[in-house]
Amino acid sequence: MLFQFRDAKRRWPFASRAALCMGIPVVVGWAVGDTSAGLMATLGAFTALYGSDRPYLNRAFYLALIALAFAVAVSVGLLAQTTPWTVVPVIAMMAMVATFLCNALRVSPPGAFMFTLVCAAGTAIDAPHLTIWHTALLVAAGGGVAWLAHMIGAFFWPRGPERKAVATAAEAVARFIEAVGTPAQDAARHHAALTMQESWTTLVRFQPPKPRPDGTLSRLRAMGRELNQLFAEAMNATAPLPESAAIKARHIGAEAQKPHPEAERTDPGHVPLGHPGVLASLRESLRPWSPALLVTLRVGIATAIAGTIGAMLGLERAYWCIAAAMLILHQGLDWARTLQRGLERMAGTLVGLLLAGAILVLQPEGLWIAVTLMALQFTIEMIVIRNYALAVIFITAAALTIAAGGHPVPDVGHLLWVRGVDTVIGCVVGLTVFALSRPRFATSRVPDELVRTLNAIAAVIGPMSRGDVLTPTARAARHDLQHRAITLLQAYDRSVGSSPRHGEQVERMWPAVVTTQRLAYRVLSTCWAMEADGEAKARETALSLFGPNGASAMRDALLELGRSARNQKQPAIAAPLPAFVATEMQNLRDSLVTESN
Structure with a gap:
């Protein structure tokens, strides 16, 4: 499983944007003579990892909230830094809050992990010339760069996310139609239903309440209704549907991507609603023994234990233990995938330490730091879906490059050893907590x-x-x-x-x-x-x-x-x-x- 490559289509636009957002703050910091400040701003640039599938208007508010959350997280970390004994409890509490909210509100990966990592990084920032407010503004500025990069597409393809959502749903419905009467029917039906729900979330939940009746959004909603009818026909079919039904679904998908101007489709007025709203999701997640609450409890226990062990062993950056423990737990995966994620994290980190050591020994300066981080981030986003263990190699190198803050590392070997120990401790603690808490849940x-x-x-x-x-x-x-x-x-x-x-x-x-x-x-x-x-x-x-x-x-x-x-x-x-x-x-x-x- 560590060497298995999964399918991931057309990642280079997203990877390029993430790399650009990581490099721009460093370049600006170098230009004004404070590279370390630019590296600090890259914490906010992680905003680029979120919201790429959302409609642009909704995305604008969503990413602004993400960037603000990063600024708040790093500020909380800086405040905890002033009282050392509060560092572990504060990071553990941040991990729990972020985990609950991201699971309850279905925030896509990397989800809660980055907010906790940014908070943890705040507890270790060594920048006495900067106040908490200055640091928060730097992180917010990095988030602003990511916001702009995410929103540029609105000028060229303003309804791009909505078109893509309908096209994806159309392909899923077509595959379900083709699977009717075969052993793959149940899986295809579930995938089509899930994709249709995601599509309606994009077309309805993430939109203003009353779109123009003859606008693009209304036409896309009408196409979605046509797909609903095809899905209903496939559900009620007692025999395989004719090939023309799947062809029709795919034609709707193609038209969604490149609609005909003369198409006479208007808003049907009543449409499905997609995922539940924010309040409904929070109420459901607050139900006793809900998945979100259980995952949050696991994360809180694991991060507290891992951080305490790191502190007791005198590790300089015990928050790495916390980050490793949280990383394998916060998505609420089952035991098999959690175990795999832990093994991938440990194996990838141990190899990644060699790459990180080479970078720290070479000690890139100025623009070379920006180039290095951009190359690492681009590689991460290109391969993280295909093979997480391989991506962790470059994630480790990027994290240590940012943590160095553009300054020479006195003892590279010691830093790498401590990072490896931290990762192993965190992963082992996370797996142990999961193993002890899973039977009742299952x-x-x-x-x-x-x-x-x-x-x-x-x-x-x-x-x-x-x-x-x-x-x-x-x-x-x-x-x-x-x-x-x-x-x-x-x-x-x-x-x-x-x-x-x-x-x-x-x-x-x-x-x-x-x-x-x-x-x-x-x-x-x-x-x-x-x-x-x-x-x-x-x-x-x-x-x-x-x-x-x-x-x-x-x-x-x-x-x-x-x-x-x-x-x-x-x-x-x-x-x-x-x-x-x-x-x-x-x-x-x-x-x-x-x-x-």
């Missing part, structure tokens, strides 16, 4: 999420049985159901990689998980089809689907299935169920019976 989360998904299905059935598919209440219920279906499979993916014993327990739940997800998408796709028929026809369709008692029978059955999933008892379903979900309901009952046995 065995309880999947049944809980399965019950929540069944409850969400029941919430949709009420308005759906009356033909109310366009009211705000009905749309909110459908939005929650789609979110729950995706969260269910994510819970399974995270839990199945647990220890062999607990992983086997979770793996036995797979038939129930996949059948519940099929049921959820069957209900959603039927709602989408009813929505396309119009309000009057929807009521007729609802009556034919449910009849006089179908809705209450289905809600009772879902309640019974939920009890069975939680208590592992055989469900008893006696009343006849609506035909359009009868197969999925029976399959779910059978999967729960097998599991309880």
Whole structure:
């Protein structure tokens, strides 16, 4: 796994931008005669690693907030520096706050790690000629450089992120259509649903509330609705769809990238909502034993222990222990991937120390520091997705080059030895904390999420049985159901990689998980089809689907299935169920019976 290269397409624009943002502050610092200040500003330049998939207007506010957070983080670190005994608790607390917020709000990688690293770096900055405010302004200036670099594309391709989101969703829907009736159907359906949700987040959640009816955004939303209809047709298909359906999806994707000016598409008025909003995400993450809270707790314990060990051993920069412990925990990966991440970090760091040593011995000055950092950052971003262990080699070299602050290192060998020890301590502590905390998480989360998904299905059935598919209440219920279906499979993916014993327990739940997800998408796709028929026809369709008692029978059955999933008892379903979900309901009952046995 350490030598496996994963696919990552067209990384060079992002890598070039990140490298440029890293080099500009150093060049400016050199030009004004203070290279160390320029290196300090590179801490804010890490803003360039965030928000590249967001629409430009939303991106402008998002990146400004990221840059401000970096400035605050380094200021907190500088304040802790004045009282040495507070350094470890402060960094551990920063790690916990950043981890919770980034997991709850779905901040993409590098996520919480960079905020903690910047705070930790603040505790070790040796710049007596600069006040805390001056340092914070330097970091903010580095963030400003990244902000400008991120926003330049708005002048050339103002709706680029939105177009890309629709095109990506179109390809995912096309692949799902092609997979109908094959063993790859379930995985393709989940990927298409997840990609569609990401697309609607870009088209709706990250946008002003009322776009122009005839504008580009409105046309892209209309294309997204067409993809929704294709997805619904594929969900309701009892046999493989004709090739023309996948061709149509790909045509929509191509048109999203290069739309025809004469295309007459307007905002459909009612569209899916994508990911939950900020407040809804925070409420869900504050639920007891939520993934975000558990990951935060792990990070807090691991960083406190790693930092304490580093301090007790007298390591000059104990925050490296904290950074290593947090790095392998903050994303909330399963045991297999966490173990892999720890091994990759240790192996990559030990090799990277050789490269870092060579750079520190050569001691680049002035513009050569900028060139070195730009080359390292470009290489990191080009390979970090393909092979993390290889990327860590260059991450280690870049971190030590920045930490040197443009000054000679008196004892390079000692610095490299300490960094290696710090990394090993942090990774071992992080893995140990994870290993001791995973069993309860692995065995309880999947049944809980399965019950929540069944409850969400029941919430949709009420308005759906009356033909109310366009009211705000009905749309909110459908939005929650789609979110729950995706969260269910994510819970399974995270839990199945647990220890062999607990992983086997979770793996036995797979038939129930996949059948519940099929049921959820069957209900959603039927709602989408009813929505396309119009309000009057929807009521007729609802009556034919449910009849006089179908809705209450289905809600009772879902309640019974939920009890069975939680208590592992055989469900008893006696009343006849609506035909359009009868197969999925029976399959779910059978999967729960097998599991309880």
